[in-house]
Structures are given as C-alpha cells and as structure tokens.
Amino acid sequence: MRVIIAGVGNVGFHLAKLLCQEGQDIVLIDRAADKLKQAGNSVDASTIKGTSTSYNILEEAGVANADLLIAVTSSEETNIATAIIAKHLGAKRTIARISNTEFIYQKDKLNLKHLGIDDVISPESLAAKEIKRLLKEVAVTDSFEFEKGLLQLIGVNIDEGSPLKGKSMLEVAKINPDQTFMTVAILRNNETIIPYGDTRFEQNDHAYFIAQPEGVEKLLFLSGKKKEGVRSIMILGGSRVGFHAAKVLSTRYNVKLIERNAQKCFELADQLPDAMVINGDGRNVELLEEESINEMDAFIAVTGDSETNIISCLVAKKMGVKKTIAMVENMDYIHLSQSIGVDTMINKKLIAANFIFRHIRQGEIVSIASIHGVDAEILEFEVQETSKITQQELRNLQFPKSAIIGGVIRDGKGLTTPGNFTFLPKDRVVVLAKHECIKKVEDYFI
Known part of the structure; x- marks a missing residue:
C-alpha cells in the first residue's frame, strides 16, 4: 500500500513508524528540512521537502498511485486543501486533520466526500471520546466494549493484596472453569507480555483481560477490586480537550471544570450549560479542597502543561479520588502512568x-x-x-x-x-x- 503523509509532526511521525513496521510504501512531505531528516533517519520512507498543496510536490510523491493520503500538518486549511487536491489528482482515499469540530458534527450536511475528503479527524474530540470511554468503571484502568458489551476488554492493576498475585495462567484457568474471561496481555516494567500457561502475575503488573458479561464481576472479585460507577468528575483545564470532555460528560455526570483564565471561563460557561465552570488555579490545593475534590470519583487534567497534569493527578489521588487521567504531550510518558500513580495518561496525537x-x-x-x-x-x-x-x-x-x-x-x-x-x-x-x-x-x- 502506498501512503502519503503530509506533515511530519507527532501524529505524522508516529504513523510513519507504525507503517514502517509493516513494510508499507511511505512518502513523507513537510516544509521543515530538520523534521524530514529526523524522520528519514528513523523510518524507511521517501521524504520530500515542500508544501503539500503544491501540484508538483504531490506529483513527485506519486499521488496518482496513492492508496491513502493523510494530511496532518499543523494548519487546518492546508490539510483540507491537500486532501481535496490529492483526491482530484488520483489518491484513492484522503483524510484531513482539523481543529474546527463543526466539520465533524456537520460532515454529512457539508458533503465533504463530494469535495474530495473521505474522512476528517479532530485530535481534541477523539481525546474527549477516549476520556468518556475510560470513565465507564472506576475499578478498572481501561475498558472497551465489543458489540455493546457481549465481550469487554478490562484493564486491572495487580496490587500487593490481589488474589491473582503469583498465580500462573493455568492456575487462574482452574479457578475460572467456565472460562468467562481470558488474560490477553500484561504490562510489566514498560514491557508488553503476551501470556501463556506458565506466565505468572506479579505485583504492580497491569493486566488486560477479555471477558464475557458474566465474567466481568468474577474477574473484579478475583483481582480484589470492587465494581464502582462514576458520578462526579472534576476537569482541570479549559483547553479544547477540556471543553469537549466537559461537553460529552456533563450530560451524564456532575462535572466541575476549573480554568485559570477568567475570560475563557465566561465563554465556557455559556457553551457548557450542564457543567459548573470555576475560575481558579487548579494547582492550588486549597481551591481543590474548597471544591470538594475528596468527593470526586474522577479527576481529569487536560491543561497545556504535561507536568501540571501529572502532578495534579497525583495530588487528586492522594486526596482520595479513585480515578485519574492526565493528558501529556510527550508520548514517552504514556508507559509511566501506572508506575508513578496516575491511572491513565493519554496523548491526543497518539489517539488520532x-x-x-x-x-x-x-x-x-x-x-x-x-x-x-x-x-x-x-x-x-x-x-x-x-x-x-x-x-x-x-x-x-x-x-x-x-x-x-x-x-x-x-x-x-x-x-x-x-x-x-x-x-x-x-x-x-x-x-x-x-x-x-x-x-x-x-x-x-x-
């Protein structure tokens, strides 16, 4: 498959690495020579310096024979124009990264496919959906449903007192004779392990299971967890991710959003009628206490500063919050989440x-x-x-x-x-x- 990626930022570079592992024919386009050089040294891909809206550049990239063109530059206008031009020059499928979510909510009315854009993505709205998914259950760190819950992916931490600690897969199978759940992965010291019969659970493992509906409660019981729902959520940061998260969550949960910028607070309050918007510095522990952080089921930190998000989540955890999610810019942080005490770290570019x-x-x-x-x-x-x-x-x-x-x-x-x-x-x-x-x-x- 021939894939052209316009824009070698974090999203484009991560895509290129994944595609390279599978031996795909990749062409990278960017105006920054240093980004292209770095990418060229890391992945097996052709690189072209220039703007992706140029006919000559796209023709040099072989757009007429491209199975897929992905436009993920930092400019929404460039991405839209690149996708439209590429489609008309013969690209079989085009995807454009956008920041204006009206394109997502109204894409059927706008008839973007008729223009030449097969799909649009917004990292911010995708991150908000991911946060909503992660909040389905407090006792688990991750949850994903297949066919409305006929099967479910569950992530669980193996704590010091967990009944699963020290048990092999074969031993777990004996206490689960109906096979209502199955261990599919273990994250241990940043290494992903595919478990087999003699693999044993160790303390601080982050284990993942596929479970039938009747197997979820049994799994939580065997891992020493108690099933708990989410009612109240505190969001730190009125960023685009914070706004979208509050929008999708406030229709179902009690949501408090804390934002430092007073003017932005007024704007957010108008746009989020079902959420409580508070003007203040979320790094202030006294403010968090005044806003009853100890009564929150979940704390989500999505400011523009990764370190602030991580530290705020650690403070929230210490104050009794059961579930914490931190947004980070550095993808290398993702592996550190459970080892430092944050339940989940997300990166919007990685999600995209x-x-x-x-x-x-x-x-x-x-x-x-x-x-x-x-x-x-x-x-x-x-x-x-x-x-x-x-x-x-x-x-x-x-x-x-x-x-x-x-x-x-x-x-x-x-x-x-x-x-x-x-x-x-x-x-x-x-x-x-x-x-x-x-x-x-x-x-x-x-």
Missing part, C-alpha cells in the same frame, strides 16, 4: 494516529482499539468464507506467538476460545496483536 491507522488494516475489520502504554492493538475481525482461520482448530493454526485471540462473538453471544475452538464464517473475532505480527494476523482473515 491510532484512529487513522484503521484505514491501513486489511481483512474485514469491524473495530480497532489501542491500549494506553501497551505495544499492541486490539482488532475485531469478521471471518469470511475463505478465511484461513476456518481451516483448522485454533491449536493447530500456528497463530503468531506475539498475538492472542481473546474471544469470539457468535449469534449474539460472546465466547472465549479454548484450543479446540473452530471458527465459522460471520464470527467476530477479537485479537490482541503486537505491531510486528499484525500483517501475519490479517492474513488469517482475508
């Missing part, structure tokens, strides 16, 4: 890059998700009549060792997959796979 990446995947992919800090993806495939995965039982398929099948949705029911499981056409198969083996996994579903 992972969202775009679904357009690269082969096979009948129904959904795709990334787990924060884990070097793997969760993919949901629909099995076809011709799919290789239907040819033998699971244990005889020679499925890649750096991937694991967590479950199947069949006839409206979520199922786990023991070694003698046989896949059928129309099955929805949930797979966790490290990046280096995703191409091999896709081959089983084509």
